[in-house]
Amino acid sequence: MCRNIKTLFNFEPPATEGEVEAASLQFVRKLSGFNSPSKANEEAFHLAVQEVAAAAQKLLDALVTNAEPRDREIEIERARIRNAKRFGTAES
Numbered sequence: 001m002c003r004n005i006k007t008l009f010n011f012e013p014p015a016t017e018g019e020v021e022a023a024s025l026q027f028v029r030k031l032s033g034f035n036s037p038s039k040a041n042e043e044a045f046h047l048a049v050q051e052v053a054a055a056a057q058k059l060l061d062a063l064v065t066n067a068e069p070r071d072r073e074i075e076i077e078r079a080r081i082r083n084a085k086r087f088g089t090a091e092s
Contacts, residue, residue, distance in 0.1 A: 009060055012069035017053075020060070024053035
């Protein structure tokens, strides 16, 4: 899976439309191999991003869980700590 695509389910506050679109863009970029499509492929690329975003939002809306929602700030801090350990950088 592409490292830039983040988990969006079961967070408080819920994922925004922008976050879903950003993940969809990353997914389409990964599948197509294009960071930015040519003019000839631009329409198909943007249509794919819209369709993936719609499917992703539909999925997020349909998923259920009994687990407590995760707090975004806590998850960001945990990621910082993991990255500091992984890359040997000082925590700030």
